[in-house]
Amino acid sequence: MTETTLSPLSAKDFASDQEVRWCPGCGDYAILKGVQKALATLGATREGTVFVSGIGCAARFPYYMSTYGFHTIHGRAPAIATGLKLANPGLDVWVVTGDGDGLSIGGNHLLHVLRRDVNLQILLFNNEIYGLTKGQVSPTSRVGTVTPSTPRGSVANPVHPASFALGAGARFVARAIDINLKHLEALLVDAHAHRGTAFVEIFQNCVVFNDGCFSDFTDRKRADDTQILVEHGKPLRFGKDGNKGLTFDPKSWKLEVVQVGDGPEHVPEDELLVHDETSRPLAMLLGQMRPPDYPMAIGILYRDPNPSATYDEALLEGVPPAGASLSAPLQAGRTWKVSP
């Protein structure tokens, strides 16, 4: 994907010379660090990497990277990135978008890039608010969210990014948290390794307009009991020392949170539900969980076990460079000669 240069670059080498202009304390800072680290881990090059973004706080991301970058227009980054990949499929393309950029104005392009399966990564910074325009409700905002455009509280049901992506046919759907840097970095490496569109929802705290909206599961103190890291082939355990787990009842089609162990009212580990990242319905089920009833699922919810040729590969297959003589098509069909 990326050409290798002489000596591998460090995370810092991926920082641009521009002063970072997010609000102090914004979750975007952590994500920026995570991405820079992941790129270093991947051995990416500056010249072979492009960040494409729409508009929003999140979308300022490319300015802070020393790679190529295109800060485009609101909601359209997936479409622009698709064109870019078709023009130049050797580039490693990352789309950075927000919950408004990606799921409000840009919902259609997100749907189509996901179902087409263009070979790129999409990072959706979900802060459940419109940051840049000063705090209006976003499509991921929960019912009741009070904002300047919903002073009585939002009445619209939110869209869940992961469920949306699964419904759209995405072949890699994962979740991370801005401040879980280690996990974020590793997840980005996985996302990058996936052949096709990798969709990563990152819970990002907007300190100014929606501070703490994810604290129920991101607060270090509560996280053990309210987050579950899902891993393929492993039983779904969480809580302090994995004292809790999930079971699935195929009669009711519901998940249940149980105490893991051998005591009474406890469920042994081998009866827990085992994560199968190749099942879309399971991913849907896990993705729907929300505190306080359930833990929030983090990690790779779904990954296609057999990725086929990506859209860009399939569409470009066998296309030669331009320049062949046009005389064949021009003279196909009937021609006649007028002589002097």
Added chain:
Amino acid sequence: MTETTLSPLSAKDFASDQEVRWCPGCGDYAILKGVQKALATLGATREGTVFVSGIGCAARFPYYMSTYGFHTIHGRAPAIATGLKLANPGLDVWVVTGDGDGLSIGGNHLLHVLRRDVNLQILLFNNEIYGLTKGQVSPTSRVGTVTPSTPRGSVANPVHPASFALGAGARFVARAIDINLKHLEALLVDAHAHRGTAFVEIFQNCVVFNDGCFSDFTDRKRADDTQILVEHGKPLRFGKDGNKGLTFDPKSWKLEVVQVGDGPEHVPEDELLVHDETSRPLAMLLGQMRPPDYPMAIGILYRDPNPSATYDEALLEGVPPAGASLSAPLQAGRTWKVSP
């Protein structure tokens, strides 16, 4: 929802005086009939009913109805219908859209009307092709579909309307077939009864540009073995005299087609999977089935058991008619008097 007039109207009363201009043999004719019948069954009125459509063959629908109708622009019918419902919530609004209209250009509006849960019905006529513009590939066209814009066969993975709707958070997701008139009519009555957005995908045959694209499960001869009518609380059986059924293996997260009965290699009915229309992941699983490996699921895949206030109800709640004096807001804040 609709006012009742003196004598209930018949299906024919819902036909307009305009000559119907679809190609002879088009599946749209059957749907038109189904809708007219359903309206009669519902006791709808002409004046209280509005059909809103985008652009496409399907979208010509309103012209053939004697109700109110708005043939708008490509892809935008859900947004226009939302505005209409907010202006006039007492109207019974039906959106008619095509696979291109609703899922290509209009995907974003479809997403948002579904997640907001505006109280209206959406009928998506899926013929897996662009009819009106003469047969280009649509987002629901299968890989390999040869069209004027994909002469070498489409390389894009299709979007599945029902999965998309489920991912978008739709609270009523159902499927019907143009020529199964009885089922279609009954389903439309159910859709209408649902409080909130009811999404119905109707498989519709385009005789000119995609003839027979659904014949694997719509052909009367094969239908028994390739269609399954899903009904809440009932075991999932299909085939001649229900000789086949579906089981679910929670280990592999896969469905299996089995022979129903007590013999060897047969599965007794009470071990079959029972349809639970209140489970979104199950709906996803059933909605993903495709012949030849599985039957195509028809009927109500998902229905929210506890629909809450719809978006239009919630947004309009307590809004008085205009006309209150503006003096209160104008004089709020500091005012001062300049005397002559």
Added chain:
Amino acid sequence: MSKASLPQANGGSPSRERLDAVVVRFAGDSGDGMQTAGTQFGIQAALSGSDISTFPDYPAEIRAPAGTTYGVSAFQVHFGSQDVKTAGDDVDVLVALNPAALKVNVGDLRLGGTIVLDTDAFSDRNLAKAGYAANPLDDESLAPYVILPLDITTQTLRAVEAFELSTKEATRCRNMWAIGLALWMFDRERQATINWVQKKFEGRGNIAEANVAALNAGHAFGETAEMPSTGATAAWTVDPAELPPGLYRTVSGTEALAWGLTSGLASSGLERMIFASYPITPASPLLHALTRMRDHGVVTFQAEDEIAAACAAIGAAYGGALGVTSSSGPGIALKGEAIGLAVGAELPMIVVNSQRAGPSTGMPTKTEQSDLFQALYGRNADSPVAVLAPATPTDCFEVGREAVRVATKFMTPVYILTDAYLANAAEPWRLPDLDALPSFPAEFRTDPEGYHPFIRDPETLARPWVRPGTPGLEHRIGGIERNADTSHISYDRENHDRMTQIRAERIQRIANHISEQAIEQGESSGPLLVLGWGSTFGAISKAVERARHAGRPVSQAHLRWLWPFPRNLADLLAGFERVLVPENNAGQLVQVVRATFDVGAVGLNRVTGRPFRIREIEAAIDAALDAQPKEAAR
């Protein structure tokens, strides 16, 4: 002569210089409360009888790092005893709470102007952040100005010591200290500000009292002559303005437009307004303002994007409500196709564009008038619409009402072109007599006899509006061409030609139902007319006033209606040898005027993200009057 009924500020001390008008700018960090300080100072000035014009200037970044130049937030107040029409060309007094604020704003200060600054904030760290290589207090760079270097932080902390706030909270009172000083400098009352502070921080413990203490301390600082001696005056008096009698408040363009639309809704007799919008700078505040008008039948719908917003407004109009959509340039670009549907289906609709600098994302917080072309022509095919623009913040009220009246009477989309300046600028507003506002009831057809959707009123050429739900009038409309006589879909050649003409003519006939164009100032004919539109009004008015004062033969007209033009406009223009059209764009109205009328119109075009300065227009007037007629006409 009229006088404010408020108690007068204590009389000026003998050393106070009398001024007609002053421009004060408060500048500091985003977190320093400069918008609050400026707003309060402006209101206090207005309450004390001045005419005012205020304008905020805040950073594009939400909360940029403290101390950086791009994090500087400023608020300008122009107040005076005379008709104050702009936020002011040059700043007379700059209050700068840190080095970055000084750096960004000093360029707008007039030579000889006064700088009040907080020396405590001029640390090496802050100087570096602001990009100062050396402390400007130590070199000659500020020589052209009068400097008042005050230890504002120290003074503030001392003033609020008693209230046991955290240092952060205590430092936040600096803005109040600064207002207190400024009120003293201009000999203003401060009671209203004290009341406001007490209300605002009610229930937040000591904070209210601390702020009042800071305010009083700033004022006392001036009063007790702790002022450093600079050899120059730092205390002035501004006489009250002569305003027509009535009840006043200050109002921004956004507020006035929200209320104008709502008032128009009431006058139309319609039950409901569906205001559908997608947030975008600088249009979002209108959405926020209308969200508060729920009790007046206003329903705001934050749509998924601008297209959906336009479409929801159209759906609402089809449903018999007032459909309004609002955005700024890039968002309006997205609505073009949908608005075309309203043109084709002939549905009423209001499109508000709060213009900003472009192209593309451009400078989102900065003002510009460059979307006139887009309003007139930014749709496919010949699709005429009505376009009007407010001239001042208060004018937004009337323009909002006018848009409702015309949209519903003529069954057409109406664009309102406001801009970032008008949206945010504020001025005193004499409240209208609400009961005396004319009503213009919208009519719905209910009679099935002879009805077809495109049957027209012979005078306005408008088709009837029918509310779905009306028995017997069931009909289907859409964007396909219709037969003019039967309303059926039609591909007939001559019919399309005829319908195209009818669509254009219907919009033209609006001219029969709007005011004729007036001359604002000057004679109704002569060598030069300055023709403007929108937010350039203030600067043009002042420039023409000054030029006329200097004896120059120049007149002024300002268009509210940009399409159709008032029907007397051709004759009016014909009376002038030359027409100067100042616009904050590359030349848009001037082109339409040149194309429409046989007139030698020239443009004055500046796109700097803010309205003209008065002197830019004065210079252009001089140039136009001095130019050869031939040259001027090119």
Added chain:
Amino acid sequence: MSKASLPQANGGSPSRERLDAVVVRFAGDSGDGMQTAGTQFGIQAALSGSDISTFPDYPAEIRAPAGTTYGVSAFQVHFGSQDVKTAGDDVDVLVALNPAALKVNVGDLRLGGTIVLDTDAFSDRNLAKAGYAANPLDDESLAPYVILPLDITTQTLRAVEAFELSTKEATRCRNMWAIGLALWMFDRERQATINWVQKKFEGRGNIAEANVAALNAGHAFGETAEMPSTGATAAWTVDPAELPPGLYRTVSGTEALAWGLTSGLASSGLERMIFASYPITPASPLLHALTRMRDHGVVTFQAEDEIAAACAAIGAAYGGALGVTSSSGPGIALKGEAIGLAVGAELPMIVVNSQRAGPSTGMPTKTEQSDLFQALYGRNADSPVAVLAPATPTDCFEVGREAVRVATKFMTPVYILTDAYLANAAEPWRLPDLDALPSFPAEFRTDPEGYHPFIRDPETLARPWVRPGTPGLEHRIGGIERNADTSHISYDRENHDRMTQIRAERIQRIANHISEQAIEQGESSGPLLVLGWGSTFGAISKAVERARHAGRPVSQAHLRWLWPFPRNLADLLAGFERVLVPENNAGQLVQVVRATFDVGAVGLNRVTGRPFRIREIEAAIDAALDAQPKEAAR
């Protein structure tokens, strides 16, 4: 004099009248194969040495019910020995295969024209479906015409009897019978058509032979004088045209544009074109045509909507490929915001608009020139772009190449305004010498020294194009305003004013790199110039030719470049007292001309869904020449 090298048709029979040119229209049901018949007849006419111009007219409905008027499909062929420039004002010979076809088309027949009709199709049922109360063959309604009532169905069935087709298949051969007859009527060869039939139906059993038999039978029917005696001639000769020597083919505007863009791609040296489009009438055929150019480095991407298509083209341009997007008016409206990004970020891009009648959905299959305003002004803010338009189907080739050249040289969006007429019309094309076409290699910067994204070529003012992947040139661009000197994001006032001017000036400088405007016909000064653009070329040319023939002092100029204008245009226009601007819109170019130049320009405006008739323009020329100068100038 030049002559076609093809074998000549057998000599005309003594009774044949000689004609300079003829217009034949084939009309029938959608299922009757009229498009095929017309196309083949046209090609055969061209092969026999005529100049031709053809135009299809098919229904909006995909496959409307048989026998209805809205299901009528027609194809018109104008051919002659002279420069044939339009598809013809009036029809000379109408072939109508059913009553609906007669009803819809008879109005376009000239008085005294000939109607060939299939009496077998004039059943009561078909008459009723067509809306005829009485059989027009039985009343006087067709009296002004010469009627050839033939039992074509019977004749056809008899001719193909031997091949044992189903009745449906056999009846489908009627179109071939009709061509056969028409070829005889105009004394044309039929071998090429026979070859084509054989190839087309290869491997489909008897069908090929049956069709050939029907063709021969129709021809023989004429030859053997089975023609009913009408007292009027039904056999004519048209001499071959004098065409410049070369290798010819027929080409539609769509094909020529597809090849022109592809040829431009090759000449630019770029590796790949990304053609991103969303289907829409009448633009889809260009997508289809380019889908077949894969071997030439063309990748077609059917996007999810028009916005995505524009964005993909922009992404492709950013990636270093040729980005092209294509649509019709309503779709172009949706692209405005995205194209603004290409303006702001200064990326090359081609936007093809196949214009159709509007507003809104309008009449999707009908032609119009009403999107000029949208191209020039249909974006937010001042966002200048380049706009050009082909004049004829063959001209599309050159225009496609020119667009590529200018877009890549000036790093700018370039609009191509074609239309439904040009897209579908066909004419003979002398194939260019491909090797002699000039190349204009696009340049990519690779040198990091001194690079910043908006550093400019001093002559063109274009910024450098950099392909991502190039080491050392990593940069970030976007839609926010940039500092002209450093390329950093900038909200500076004067910088924005300067950048706005640079953007305009860069587009103006294109004028230094395009041909000067030529006079097509007539003197370079005089009382009247007819100034046109786009697909009105044919009708204007003929009208001016006729007027000049009649001694009227009129000249013609036709603009390929609509923005910027050729640099000599001001001088050229100054040479004429009046300028007449015929357009198929409500007056768009005429407004830009009036605004830009000091010239008394008047419009001739018709929007009927088809190009002007020659006589409409002739009449306007007469009127303009006879009008008082003053009047003409208004």
